[in-house]
Amino acid sequence: MSSWIKFMLGGVARNIAECLLKLGTKSFMISALGCDLAGEALLEQWRSAGLPTEGIQRGPDITTASVCNMFDINGDLTAGVASVDTIEKYVTPHWVQLFKSVVHSSPMMMVDANLNAETLEASCRMAAELDVPVWFEPVSVAKSKRVVAVANYVTFASPNEHELVAMANSLSHENRFSPIQRDQDKNASIESLFKELKSAIVVLLQKGIKYILVTLGPDGAFLCSGSGPSGLRECLNDTKYSDGKSELFDMVSSRCSTHQYFCSTPCKGGSQLFVMHFPALPAIVRGVSGAGDCLVGGILSSLCSGLDVMQSVAVGVAAAKAAIEAETNVPSTYDLTAVADDAGKVYNAARVVFQESML
Secondary structure, three states, X not given: OOOOOXXXXXXXXXXXXXXXXXXXXXXXXXXXXXXXXXXXXXXXXXXXXXXXXXXXXXXXXXXXXXXXXXXXXXXXXXXXXXXXXXXXXXXXXXXXXXXXXXXXXXXXXXXXXXXXXXXXXXXXXXXXHOOOOEEEEOOXXXXXXXXXXXXXXXXXXXXXXHHHHHHHHHHHOOOOOOOOOHHHOOOOOHHHHHHHHHHHHHHHHHOOOOEEEEEOHHHOEEXXXXXXXXXXXHHHHHOOOOXXXXXXXXXXXXXXXXOHHHHOOOOOOOOEEXXXXXXXXXXXXXXXXXXXXXXXXXXXHHHXXXXXXXXXXXXXXXXXXXXXXXXXXOOOOOXXXXXXXXXXXXXHHOEEEEEEEOO
């Protein structure tokens, strides 16, 4: 049996930003890097892409955050050790506040749970005051619990099933929910999986998060709204689209017509849980460490270009497939035609798994 060590550029927010760029959407990163070898490599990649670096704090006392992951022969993560104290220490509310004008002009702000609770809360509150939708990326089971400080500001959250359970337990202030033991029944239906996760999903929606994307690995993702199918249409009202329509917009629009559920009338008389399932695509697995980040990156790029939420999730699933088949966290390039074709397959296979009052 052979083994090898590979150095890759990474970080949840950085991976998402790289995916955005390769799908045609530029972003502004607010972070911190050290004046070390890893920091120089990350900054050089950012500069070479023509992206602004003003939001990246640097200094001789800063050590670039790093993660060491171990993968098995199938590319699945088996263990990991992270040193990301730099982000918690140096990305402060004051540092984020310096870029208020950038946030104000942005279609959306994505925050990940590597930020400390104070900075998370200050960032999300600022975005809410500026009417900028917030996407919360939980990062890990342990850090996902930081959602407690910001749930009422969050428009979108993207937990996997384990992070979902941890977030629900934290928001309900009790351990009502147990981790899902899917290994016991690998052939469980999508409906039965949703049934296990439903109560946790409802907690997040009732605590103020408007839309939840529950990622399910090889089983795809659930897109959940607490305001019925019309809520997915209404969430677009707060998005400031990027100037002009992108190449990705044109390609995906031609393959994914606006979904029938966007023609639904708003629900009346209380909250309505609406859940759609988007299947994953078959893929040759070379690594999974960047798949979730590229799923989010694909969705954000699509939303910013003007695609609707369901079209955007389909693009995200297609972007994740490409990441799974790449040797790096984010593919070196994206073939937009292939992404659009794959998005069309996902979109046409998506289906409603639940629609009912939450009361």
